[in-house]
Amino acid sequence: MLQIQTIRENKEEIIKALTKRNVDAAPLVNGAIELDEKRRSTQTKLDNILAEGNKLSKEIGMLFKSGKAQEANELKAKTSGLKEDSKLLGEELHTISEELQTLLYQIPNAPHELVPAGNSEEDNEEIFKEGEVPSLKSNALPHWELAKKYDIIDFELGVKISGAGFPVYKGKGARLQRALITYFLDKNTEAGYTEIQVPHLVNEASGYGTGQLPDKEGQMYHVTDDNLYLIPTAEVPVTNIFRDEIISEADFPIRYTGYTPCFRREAGSYGAHVRGLNRLHQFDKVEIVRVEHPSKSYEALDGMVEHVKGILRDLKLPYRILRLCGGDLGFTSAMTYDFEVFSTAQNRWLEISSVSNFETYQANRLKLRFKDENGKSQLAHTLNGSALALPRVLAGILENYQTPEGIKIPEVLVPYCGFDIID
């Protein structure tokens, strides 16, 4: 969430920036400022009462020690009123703080100045495009047909075991997916990211830390018996490594990469757009996460974009990069680039990576700080991106690499797969 102090000091700028998301934040922002003022004045009142109580208690202690029990008891009588007042004020303060918190949770991150205003994906800005769209024969198949033809992904079997959206990968399909995971992790490691394996279930505090809670509660699978959530992305456990941490400036830059399955309830529509691998309840993803000094975070974001570009170039997949408009931007993000691969057989773009800078929005919830050169603690910036999401990369490869002889394996993956064609 945004810091109340920042809101106080940059009220107009924040309201203005939030109009890019097509929301009128003025009522929320003004409400928060008002509550904050109330909070501070209540706190001051309470503090004064507590200070007086502390003083009296000390005096009572001294009196008892020097044997003046009677005087002490007289002073005791004076404290009862203070106690009542402080109890009432304490409750009031608690209520106000919670109201303020609830309000702050509802204010999304302020978009970066480069983010275009807009309501929907129509308004996203295409900033880069690369790769050749292969010309396929007229009988080119979408990946779900190919999956069946070569018996590499079984959607029906997944339905039997779990339900829709839980595919079973078989034979060369499973091997290709594993090859991609290893290949991505290797590429990320080469680029300076430390590989890490994290839990796939997280507690409530972690959900709040990265912003999945309380806003997107229904999108996560919730294990109610133990109050744990299945992760929707590795971003959650990896970023939460730094919850409640004060790191030293020398620790920057922090770069992690991790492979995890991702679980999303996505109670969405059915139809061609969610067929096959396009949208799943369980899928695999290799994630990159960075924690950066505020002055370096956009440089880091660009670095992540370049890195993902390199992977797609290696795979020789046609792709484009979009800068998301305010309306399409995630709640917690200040700026996001989406990578989309062109699916030739489906004749549409598929999102395969999303790279975001959250600035201090997550760090504020996480209490992720660092000591600056003056020894003061400051919130760090967090970033993350997919490098990459497996199913749609798989779909892109199946569709774009199909030939009458079978599905060719991209050259860089052949050593990882141990075969060069699926037939």
Add this chain to the structure above:
RNA sequence: GGAGAAAUGGCAGAGUGGUCGAAUGCGGCAGUCUUGAAAACUGUUGAGGGUCACACCUCCGGGGGUUCGAAUCCCUCUUUCUCCGCCA
């Protein structure tokens, strides 16, 4: 799952009702010394709120209670350790 013990500052570890936000050691930072470094010595060093700055307030795993006063006593939850059971 059963029995017992414990949770204190970056780490280790004192503190069992009052001048304790907390001894001491290590680590960190600054300085003296040194050509430089190490060692030694000196000083400094938790977080948050609040203030122009001070004052002041809160925090000793979380929540609640007793008391004029709680790190210290009580209740509860969580976590860790030891032993037993179960188990990939």
